[in-house]
Amino acid sequence: MKKILVTGGSGYIGSHTVVELQNAGYKVIVVDNLSNSSIDAIAGIERITGIKPHFENLDCLDYVGMDHLFSKYEGIDAIIHFAASKAVGESVEKPVLYYRNNVNGLMNILDLMPIHGVKRILFSSSCTVYGQPDALPVDETAPTKPATSPYGNTKQVCEEIIRDVINSGCCCMQSIILRYFNPIGAHPSAEIGELPHGVPTNLVPYITQTAIGLRDKLSVYGDDYNTPDGSCIRDYINVVDLAKAHVFAVNRMLNGTQDQPLEYFNIGTGKGLSVFELIHAFEIATGIKLPYEVVARRKGDIEKVWANPERANKILGWKAEVSIEETLMSSWKWEQKINENRKA
Numbered sequence: 001m002k003k004i005l006v007t008g009g010s011g012y013i014g015s016h017t018v019v020e021l022q023n024a025g026y027k028v029i030v031v032d033n034l035s036n037s038s039i040d041a042i043a044g045i046e047r048i049t050g051i052k053p054h055f056e057n058l059d060c061l062d063y064v065g066m067d068h069l070f071s072k073y074e075g076i077d078a079i080i081h082f083a084a085s086k087a088v089g090e091s092v093e094k095p096v097l098y099y100r101n102n103v104n105g106l107m108n109i110l111d112l113m114p115i116h117g118v119k120r121i122l123f124s125s126s127c128t129v130y131g132q133p134d135a136l137p138v139d140e141t142a143p144t145k146p147a148t149s150p151y152g153n154t155k156q157v158c159e160e161i162i163r164d165v166i167n168s169g170c171c172c173m174q175s176i177i178l179r180y181f182n183p184i185g186a187h188p189s190a191e192i193g194e195l196p197h198g199v200p201t202n203l204v205p206y207i208t209q210t211a212i213g214l215r216d217k218l219s220v221y222g223d224d225y226n227t228p229d230g231s232c233i234r235d236y237i238n239v240v241d242l243a244k245a246h247v248f249a250v251n252r253m254l255n256g257t258q259d260q261p262l263e264y265f266n267i268g269t270g271k272g273l274s275v276f277e278l279i280h281a282f283e284i285a286t287g288i289k290l291p292y293e294v295v296a297r298r299k300g301d302i303e304k305v306w307a308n309p310e311r312a313n314k315i316l317g318w319k320a321e322v323s324i325e326e327t328l329m330s331s332w333k334w335e336q337k338i339n340e341n342r343k344a
């Protein structure tokens with residue numbers, strides 16, 4: 001059984017990926033310091049798959065601890081590195097925290113990989129590296145643009161570090177970088193999902209918290225953009241679809257079918273939806289009318305971005321499948337589930 005180390009494996013995208021890896025027959029070791037996730041996610045993974053992944057409560061910044069972990073689970077076939085801080089606004093206020101967590105965590109892993117004979121790393125990146133693309137849909141050959149936040153810059157810097165390590169030719173290392181568009185939704189079982197800390201900054205958790213009555217109304221950040229209805233456009237990708245892309249990428253790394261030692265893939269649907277369209281889709285899917293008001297633009301927001309996912313479709317053999325209605329329904333089901341726990 002091939003062994004995959006998943007850092008940040010109890011987090012939002014990490015936990016869904018662990019489920020898909022276990023369903024595909026991989027043995028999974030989760031490393032997470034639970035700074036932005038709950039141990040309940042591990043129980044949720046077990047309820048869905050019938051398998052409890054190995055879990056280590058550890059910070060990737062702890063070099064000695066990580067060294068011991070690599071020794072304990074000798075023979076790791078690949079690493080998926082999710083563990084990182086991801087709140088754009090917080091990164092503006094606490095840049096050092098973001099550079100330390102996101103860059104140093106990766107550096108420790110890249111340092112330890114050759115020491116322990118681990119050759120493959122899949123890195124969790126973001127479409128934020130493209131900024132506002134010159135052409136849409138954006139493909140992987142588009143240039144990266146100056147980041148608009150320290151968070152965005154950490155993704156660019158981490159991509160560059162990986163590129164330099166692979167180019168050094170050291171130890172036959174291989175990497176795949178997945179650039180996610182906007183992940184939303186939850187597992188259809190409602191056993192795992194996103195757990196926002198405090199007031200959500202992302203659109204869908206804010207929508208579901210408004211629908212359940214935790215928030216009075218949703219603020220739509222601007223209706224004067226150069227888009228058909230004036231609101232921003234994003235490519236919303238179902239989190240289970242996104243998780244499956246990791247399994248395709250890991251298979252490719254392990255099969256020895258990578259054309260290049262470093263490959264990039266956009267993981268999106270290829271379809272852009274505006275904020276108003278998303279609100280409407282939520283109302284249709286759930287039958288709930290959503291109170292909202294249009295407010296000023298949010299600083300740093302990109303006007304419109306959606307993926308050209310053809311490379312992932314053709315080369316990885318992966319494709320987004322779940323409809324937006326089904327995805328929003330899964331978010332709603334998850335919100336109802338966590339609301340029960342809030343009351344308990």
Ligand code: UD1
Nearest residue numbers: 086088126128152201202203206219220221232275301302
């Ligand atoms: C941002 C980051 C992205 C990161 C993601 C993870 C940038 C440019 N984008 O995505 O890289 O991976 O967060 O957290 O750094 N909106 C509202 N009202 C709200 C919340 C959002 O109208 O209450 C709108 C936003 O203006 C945006 C859309 O909804 O147009 C999506 O926003 P959000 O969910 O925060 O994601 P991004 O900003 O696209």
